[in-house]
Amino acid sequence: MKEKLKSFRELGVICVLIALIILLTLARPVFISPTNFINVVRQTVQIGIMAVGMTFLIISGEMDLSVGSIFGTTGMLAATLYKGNVNPTLAFLIAILAGCAIGLLNGVLVTKTKIPAFIATLGTMKIFRSVAYAISGGQSISVFPESVTNSWVFKMGGSLGPIPIQIFIMAVIFIVAGIVLAKTEAGYNMYATGGNPKAANLVGINTDRVKILGFIISGAVSALAAMISIAYLGSVPTTAGEGREMDVIAAVILGGASLSGGRGTMLGTFIGAMIISVVKNGMVLLSVPVFWQDGFIGVVLILAVLLDTFMHRKDSRG
């Protein structure tokens, strides 16, 4: 049992999440109330879904700083199409495809021109933020036709009983991504590409293709997160998604993934995203002074990664 627990990679981060939940519940019992807890999980949805793509990428040894801008651009694109009375399903698909296309561009830039992902995606982050501004003309896009608000694309922002539908969407995405990562050849190839690219190449894995696939998935899920945001808020400001990339990367790292590649799980990422939401929610419940709120997240990030590193170092020593 002890050995089984030791091999459970997410143990450290789960401990942190449970400790936070217990402490917050003790400090403010309202934290664990169904309404608040559903809020916390719903507030995890966007970061969580975007972090799924980032997990694939980081395990493959890459990262994507442009996810916030992809969120903004595809959100603006879909909102413009919705507003123009384009069929909502078609508009949704166009936005998701646009996310895939931006991901493909990122992937090609990184693998074929050998520009480091940090620089390439920093560039596309700026480019696609400008595209979002250009599409919108600097205006928020809101107030959509009834044909759109009554369609299934807006139902994503609704609830099934007390549970927001977006939580189910996130759950399905995490489960599918977890199976792909842990049980399929594609998942194995991602671990191999990030863990030791030379060895992966030698055994016949097309590492470029693996990375490009990771970028495409990252673009697609960022676009999906934007679609859910529009459905929930009914509005897209030009600033949509700005700065989101840091929360997304933090969730993946909190979840135990290694920035140098080859390590990480979907369960860990989900827990990491939950920790960020729990801490943000907890700070409101605890009336943490506003200037310290970001710092508090920083402290939790460092402590959680330290704990994870310490536990794995100890495990590797046997």
Place this chain on the structure above:
Amino acid sequence: MTKKGILSLALSGLMAAALAGCGGASGSGTAADSTASQGTTTGTSASGEAVASGSGETQTGSKDIKISVVMHAMNSSFYTTLADGAKQAGKDLGITVDVTSPSTASDLDAQVNLIESAIAAKYNGIATVTWDPTGFNSVIKKAEDQGIPVVGFNQDAEDCGTKAFIGQDYEDAGYQLGKYMFGTVMNGKGKYIVASCGPTDSALEAREAGIKKAAEEYPDVEYIDTIDIGTDLDNAYSVIESAYLAHQDVNAFLGVDVFSEAIGNFINAYGLTGKVYGAGFDLTEGTLKHVKNGDMQLTVGQNPYLQGYYSVMELYMNLADGADFIDINTGAQMVTADNVDSVEPE
């Protein structure tokens, strides 16, 4: 105990200490759970006009009232002054006022999340800056369904569901700035550029519209362009510099927000004082210095301290005494070289 055990214990202890410390800062041990008696709103109207008829019931235990102030940004002295006003009202009333803000300015999702958390935490009232046209509608409705009144301050979207708005009439303020600059300073002729920190911001667009409305009254005044100076003073300076180099025949830069300070920085650095005029909004220390030195001819205050203060005050009066909600116009305070010495920075 193993090293792992010690580390886990230390981590839990540190978090417990941090959480306990933070909890203590709010000054209230338990969340106030009292149900506020609220006025029955009948709609909104022009500033200064009463918009609700209160039930007249009085809530007991009014000192237990907790108000959440959800800002849209905290990255300038203007925003912290808004927050200071709200916090001071809490102190004066002896109630709990907690201020929070997204870490990225104008992050709609994050701000809505904060409001949702405040609803779940059973705050009795919420004051927030509803800068997006419709993005806050559903969360304000959610608060209303829970019996939590929401007031808007500084910026407020039309029909978003807030009970009252405490802030400036933006178009009128822009118009007054334009009238003074085009008429008094530029003697009815010249070319101007508008400098805006936020192309998405409806309040800034209203101020710009007011400026352009004033310009229509002067046939020899010509609009050149609107530039996006962003929310970073260094960046703002560079954008203004580039705009000047592209349009060296410009006679005035007119800002529409707190980052107008960069206009004075640029005019001063380029030695253009008296050749190129500058005006803008808000009373930061830097902007007031520029007005005093003649680098800028005008800045328009909107009294952010009062906006924050009265937001809390209105919520308190409604929650404690069932008082009506009312829109409050905090005005356009024209600050020129003539009166700058009597104005305190905000």
